[in-house]
Amino acid sequence: VRxxxxxxxxxxxxxxxxxxxxVPAENLVGEENKGWDYAKFLLGNERTGIARVGVSxxxxxxxxxxxALEEVGGRRVIDDQRFRERLAxxxxxxxxxxxxxxRVVADERRREAEGKPNPASSxxxxxxxVLQQVTTELLMDVVGPYALPYVPDEGGRNDEPIGxxxxxxxxxxxxNWRKISIYGxxxxxxxxxxxxxILGF
Amino acid sequence: xxxxxxxxxxxxKDSLDKLVADRYGFQQRREHAAGPDGWSRAMWAQFAELxxxxxxxxxxxxxxxxxxxxxxxxxxxxxxxxxxxxxLATVVLGAGLVAEAGSAEQRRExxxxxxxxxxxxxxxxxxxGSRYDLADVTxxxxxxxxxxxxxxxxxxxxxxxxADLLLVTARTAGERHDRDGxxxxxxxxxxxxxxxxxxxxxxxxRAAEIAFAGAAAVPVGPPGGALPAIERVVDRAIAAxxxxxVGVMQAMHGITVDYLKxxxxxxxxxxEFQVLQHRAVDMxxxxxxxxxxxxxxxxxxxxxxxxxxxxxxxxAKVQIGQSGxxxxxxxxxxxxxxxxxxxxxxxxYFRRMTMIETLFGDTAMHLANxxxxxxxxxx
Numbered sequence: 001v002r003x004x005x006x007x008x009x010x011x012x013x014x015x016x017x018x019x020x021x022x023v024p025a026e027n028l029v030g031e032e033n034k035g036w037d038y039a040k041f042l043l044g045n046e047r048t049g050i051a052r053v054g055v056s057x058x059x060x061x062x063x064x065x066x067x068a069l070e071e072v073g074g075r076r077v078i079d080d081q082r083f084r085e086r087l088a089x090x091x092x093x094x095x096x097x098x099x100x101x102x103r104v105v106a107d108e109r110r111r112e113a114e115g116k117p118n119p120a121s122s123x124x125x126x127x128x129x130v131l132q133q134v135t136t137e138l139l140m141d142v143v144g145p146y147a148l149p150y151v152p153d154e155g156g157r158n159d160e161p162i163g164x165x166x167x168x169x170x171x172x173x174x175x176n177w178r179k180i181s182i183y184g185x186x187x188x189x190x191x192x193x194x195x196x197x198i199l200g201f
Numbered sequence: 202x203x204x205x206x207x208x209x210x211x212x213x214k215d216s217l218d219k220l221v222a223d224r225y226g227f228q229q230r231r232e233h234a235a236g237p238d239g240w241s242r243a244m245w246a247q248f249a250e251l252x253x254x255x256x257x258x259x260x261x262x263x264x265x266x267x268x269x270x271x272x273x274x275x276x277x278x279x280x281x282x283x284x285x286x287x288x289l290a291t292v293v294l295g296a297g298l299v300a301e302a303g304s305a306e307q308r309r310e311x312x313x314x315x316x317x318x319x320x321x322x323x324x325x326x327x328x329x330g331s332r333y334d335l336a337d338v339t340x341x342x343x344x345x346x347x348x349x350x351x352x353x354x355x356x357x358x359x360x361x362x363x364a365d366l367l368l369v370t371a372r373t374a375g376e377r378h379d380r381d382g383x384x385x386x387x388x389x390x391x392x393x394x395x396x397x398x399x400x401x402x403x404x405x406x407r408a409a410e411i412a413f414a415g416a417a418a419v420p421v422g423p424p425g426g427a428l429p430a431i432e433r434v435v436d437r438a439i440a441a442x443x444x445x446x447v448g449v450m451q452a453m454h455g456i457t458v459d460y461l462k463x464x465x466x467x468x469x470x471x472x473e474f475q476v477l478q479h480r481a482v483d484m485x486x487x488x489x490x491x492x493x494x495x496x497x498x499x500x501x502x503x504x505x506x507x508x509x510x511x512x513x514x515x516x517a518k519v520q521i522g523q524s525g526x527x528x529x530x531x532x533x534x535x536x537x538x539x540x541x542x543x544x545x546x547x548x549x550y551f552r553r554m555t556m557i558e559t560l561f562g563d564t565a566m567h568l569a570n571x572x573x574x575x576x577x578x579x580x
């Protein structure tokens with residue numbers, strides 16, 4: 001197992017090498033040669049969960065708190081009309097996504113008999129990933145210059161934070177969250193799925 | 202949350218789908234528009250016969266006691282067909298105001314006649330310079346010889362040219378922008394002192410500039426305190442417009458996708474190009490986000506807390522505005538030159554979508570509303 005360092009400084013992914021590893025037959029999950037079916041089912045559910053409306057809500061609430069602490073031009077960031085409108089726009093899109101998710105979940109109940117994931121779950125991935133990224137961008141914009149210091153994730157260190165404590169995670173989170181529109185089937189793949197399964201191209 | 206319609210609501214939707222499929226194709230719409238009013242009295246009579254004009258009215262006044270969901274179902278179908286008749290003006294706004302603020306006698310007098318298709322109403326609110334501020338009223342109402350008289354100028358009164366009765370906002374006290382002192386008054390359109398100039402609007406509907414010079418008027422609700430009731434009705438009208446917009450967007454998207462599959466160029470259907478497929482997908486995502494917010498507006502249209510209701514309605518109007526521009530502009534672009542012609546349908550949808558954005562507050566105004574009213578999530 002070889003850790004892979006990502007652009008936010010963490011190492012949450014790894015390269016894993018298998019070299020003639022013997023696996024006992026009872027470790028086979030489900031039936032033989034059905035792996036792709038299981039994976040597709042998993043991916044359909046992953047897309048529903050991947051919208052992460054709750055995570056974005058929590059981050060927007062955090063942004064609202066921090067925007068009341070940070071100042072720009074002698075005023076709180078939260079009192080800046082342009083900032084408030086950016087925040088409002090993110091909330092509106094998130095509310096819309098929350099409603100879309102509820103619609104998909106309600107529809108999922110109806111579809112359960114068929115056992116097929118709703119292709120509309122691709123919308124959740126597409127929109128949810130972009131909104132998560134929007135919130136990380138807003139967070140970084142709120143903290144301003146103290147987004148800059150880089151503290152490598154080396155474990156065991158307990159240094160005095162540079163600048164406000166909440167600032168340290170802003171840029172790494174922004175960097176790390178770029179993955180959201182790439183994994184779980186990239187957003188371009190989601191568009192292909194919607195084009196084929198819903199629009200009939 | 203339950204998104205299923207009741208049996209009655211499903212019936213309503215089915216009968217509307219059938220009505221617009223049978224009577225409101227693009228060519229039929231052109232015929233409706235060619236009539237002397239710019240819309241069809243025969244269609245209006247049919248709406249009455251089907252119960253559509255009373256669907257949201259209390260049963261005691263000849264209605265079916267429906268609410269925001271029924272209004273959404275009607276408006277979405279009307280959006281898909283680009284219906285020209287004065288439903289928003291007469292039923293949603295006019296009858297809505299009478300039901301909300303009127304006396305029992307006014308309701309008995311007006312609502313059954315509206316439900317029967319025998320009376321048309323219009324809401325005279327906009328003034329030159331008021332933009333979207335419902336409290337910005339310079340038209341005055343004063344008491345004179347036992348009654349009230351109204352003086353002032355109202356503009357862009359939706360379907361004001363055909364209305365029998367006008368519901369006019371007028372100031373009885375206070376300064377130009379004060380919330381207190383705004384009243385709502387009924388003025389028969391044919392009364393002495395009322396001058397109307399009707400005209401077509403960009404979306405093929407109708408409106409009027411209306412001048413009041415000492416016109417006799419009757420107050421609807423408290424003469425100086427009608428604003429809260431007006432705001433409730435306008436918020437319902439915005440929810441209704443959001444539903445209509447979803448119908449418009451759905452039609453634009455569906456027509457565009459069909460066109461991409463049929464139109465051939467370079468030896469293949471242009472819909473085979475991935476770049477165009479992805480743009481059609483982005484339109485679809487915008488449509489579904491808009492549908493979700495129209496639903497949210499419908500759910501919140503009768504929320505008890507005015508600021509909570511307002512915030513939700515504004516949020517929906519912003520989403521509708523954003524999605525509408527995106528879908529409309531892309532529908533035009535993906536069609537190419539044909540979209541620019543009056544002969545083809547897509548431009549008519551584009552025109553209506555664009556004008557919906559200017560009704561009861563544009564995207565910028567509603568975004569500013571949401572931005573200044575706290576979080577959508579900390580309720």
